Structures are given as structure tokens and as C-alpha cells.
Amino acid sequence: MAAIEVNNISRAYGQVQALDAVSLSVEYGELFGLIGPDGAGKSTLFRILTTLLLADKGQATVAGHDVEKAYRQIRKQVGYMPGRFSLYQDLTVEENLKFFATIFNTTVEENYNLIKDIYEQIEPFKKRPAGKLSGGMKQKLALSCALIHKPKVLFLDEPTTGVDAVSRQEFWDMLKSLKAKGIAILVSTPYMDEAGMCDRIALIQNGRILQTDTPGKIVDSYPSPLYAIRSGNNYELLKILRDMDYTRSALPFGEYLHLATHANVSIDEIISSLDPADYPDLEVRPIEPDIEDLFLELSREV
Numbered sequence: 001m002a003a004i005e006v007n008n009i010s011r012a013y014g015q016v017q018a019l020d021a022v023s024l025s026v027e028y029g030e031l032f033g034l035i036g037p038d039g040a041g042k043s044t045l046f047r048i049l050t051t052l053l054l055a056d057k058g059q060a061t062v063a064g065h066d067v068e069k070a071y072r073q074i075r076k077q078v079g080y081m082p083g084r085f086s087l088y089q090d091l092t093v094e095e096n097l098k099f100f101a102t103i104f105n106t107t108v109e110e111n112y113n114l115i116k117d118i119y120e121q122i123e124p125f126k127k128r129p130a131g132k133l134s135g136g137m138k139q140k141l142a143l144s145c146a147l148i149h150k151p152k153v154l155f156l157d158e159p160t161t162g163v164d165a166v167s168r169q170e171f172w173d174m175l176k177s178l179k180a181k182g183i184a185i186l187v188s189t190p191y192m193d194e195a196g197m198c199d200r201i202a203l204i205q206n207g208r209i210l211q212t213d214t215p216g217k218i219v220d221s222y223p224s225p226l227y228a229i230r231s232g233n234n235y236e237l238l239k240i241l242r243d244m245d246y247t248r249s250a251l252p253f254g255e256y257l258h259l260a261t262h263a264n265v266s267i268d269e270i271i272s273s274l275d276p277a278d279y280p281d282l283e284v285r286p287i288e289p290d291i292e293d294l295f296l297e298l299s300r301e302v
């Protein structure tokens, strides 16, 4: 049986349908990413799976237990790092860790092996109150606390939000070594560039799963040729491109526009369709789509 099984889970808050028939499954030893923007429903799913909130419809099991009926067993077997850090700001690093160990009726010494690699990085600051740690250090302490009772399943809700790029990379490396120990990890992130670190991902928007697969297969499913285009006047260029017959979609992407075309158009045809006088510094090059391109493509279809 999978570590996490979610079947057609729905949940509304009043008029807001936060989750709409969501299904997914995560195996032991798998790092599964839930990728979607703010408000997509990620935290709601985490709260349901960690037994803090009831679903309106559907079923889910975690570590083989039904989330509605067996919350005691589930709470013993899962580690949960909520979106806002769960730490006690006035307690020191070591006091936080001891506190979480005590709640779960265990000791830091008993399970130290699992957190050793992570905790060693913050141990020099063990006498410092958690509130005075950097974002990256808080994140490592919160992960240590979530792991101190040796959970089989780990839920990490936007663990890298507000953390610098180096700490983000270190964090993903830590997750890889945890999954190698057989732990199932469900992690959410609004950062599309983190999708590639996961074994499989589900793209979620407005409470609905748009697609689930490996990051590679998701990107491969992009349906058309894609070009990065830039000029000194991207704003005008975007408007013009959107009116062209060859355009499937044209979207701003940082300093470039991403142009998805119908299959039968070449770069030369794109360039010659634009007046060189209006766009003297025009740059057009074919590119490989990334997860964000696919996400936007799927969002368009909904």
C-alpha cells in the first residue's frame, strides 16, 4: 500500500472550493512535490492529511490509516512542517528539539541518527533562541523537530518560502537523503524551478490537480514549439504577437516573452512578420519549455 493515498478529496470554506476532487498517491522512499501558486489549496490538503481538518468528500489514508478514523495512529507516524514555522521562538534550538521529542514520548538521543546530518549544521547555535536564527537555520531546526520521532511520512508545506537560494539547495539535498532512508515525503512549493528536484509532481490550481507525473514527462507533454522573444518594446510586441495567426499563446516571462506557436511556423517567418523598424533589436530563439510554461498552458485550458 502507498504511504499516502488520496481519493477524490474535496473541501470548501463557505463559498470557496479549496479542494475539488483531488487524488494522488505517494510511495515510501518517494519525494513528491505539490506545485502551485498561493491559494491553490496546498495547505488545505496538508491539514487534511495530517488530521487537523476534515474533508467534505473523498477518502485518504496515510501510512495505511484512514485520516478520519485513525488520527491517533497517523499523528504518531507523520512529521509535519507547516507553512509558518512551528518553532517556539523564545525557546533555544536545543530546547525546541527536546520539546518536540517529549511530545512524542521519545528523546533526542534515541533518534539522533536520523537528524544528525541536519542538526549538526545548527548545533553551534544550540543556545540561541529560535526567534534569533536566520531563515535557513530555522528551516533546518523545524525539519529536525519534524523528524525527531522517526516518522514514516513527512509533510512539508512550503518549506523553502522566504529562504535564501543556497539554503534552498541544501534543503533539497537533505530531502534526497531522507527519502533514501525510505521516508515518503510530500512537499509543497510555489517555486516552479524546484519541481525538478522531485521524483513526481502534481500541478495544482484552484483546488484542482492539473497533471501528475515525473517532471521530465510533464515538460515533454508541452504541446507546441516555443520561442523566447525580446525587443526594446516588449509591451507592444506582446500585443502584436497575440494577434498573429501563428500564435497559440504569448506570455511575459521576465525580460523575455514566451511565444508558443502552431507547428508550421519558422523563426524566419516570425521575424519577417514583424516590422524591423518597430523592433530593431529583436531577438528570437527556440527554447525548451519548463514547468512554468506547462503550468501556464494547463491553466489556460481550465
Ligand SMILES: Nc1ncnc2c1ncn2[C@@H]1O[C@H](COP(=O)(O)OP(=O)(O)OP(=O)(O)O)[C@@H](O)[C@H]1O
Residues within 6 Å of the ligand: 013, 016, 017, 018, 036, 037, 038, 039, 040, 041, 042, 043, 044, 045, 083, 158
Ligand atoms: N480558514 C479559511 N477560511 C476561508 N477560506 C480559506 C481558509 N483557509 C484557506 N482558505 C481559502 O482556500 C483556498 C485554498 O487555500 P490554501 O491555504 O489551502 O492554499 P495554498 O495553496 O496553501 O496557498 P497559501 O500558500 O496562500 O496558503 C484559498 O482561496 C484560501 O483563501
